[in-house]
Amino acid sequence: MNKEVTKNIEISILMMTYNQEQFVEKALDxxxxxxxSVPYEILIIDDASTDKTPEILRMYKKxxxxxxxxYLKKVNSYxxxxxxxx
Numbered sequence: 001m002n003k004e005v006t007k008n009i010e011i012s013i014l015m016m017t018y019n020q021e022q023f024v025e026k027a028l029d030x031x032x033x034x035x036x037s038v039p040y041e042i043l044i045i046d047d048a049s050t051d052k053t054p055e056i057l058r059m060y061k062k063x064x065x066x067x068x069x070x071y072l073k074k075v076n077s078y079x080x081x082x083x084x085x086x
Contacts, residue, residue, distance in 0.1 A: 011040035
């Protein structure tokens with residue numbers, strides 16, 4: 001991500017996913033459609049999903065590269081708190 005953009009971020013939205021292919025698009029669309037006047041970012045951590053969640057997340061990252069930072073884990077942590085620390 002561009003360092004200029006990162007310095008101005010006022011809101012960081014953290015989304016953690018695991019096998020959410022049926023819901024992740026709706027969740028992301030609901031965040032992206034919000035009307036706010038400050039710069040924000042969406043940090044998405046996927047905990048090694050085995051469904052199409054990573055594919056959907058890559059599609060959104062490609063469509064919104066300035067807004068979305070994507071972290072696709074290769075090994076499931078089996079613990080949501082560890083993903084938050086990540």
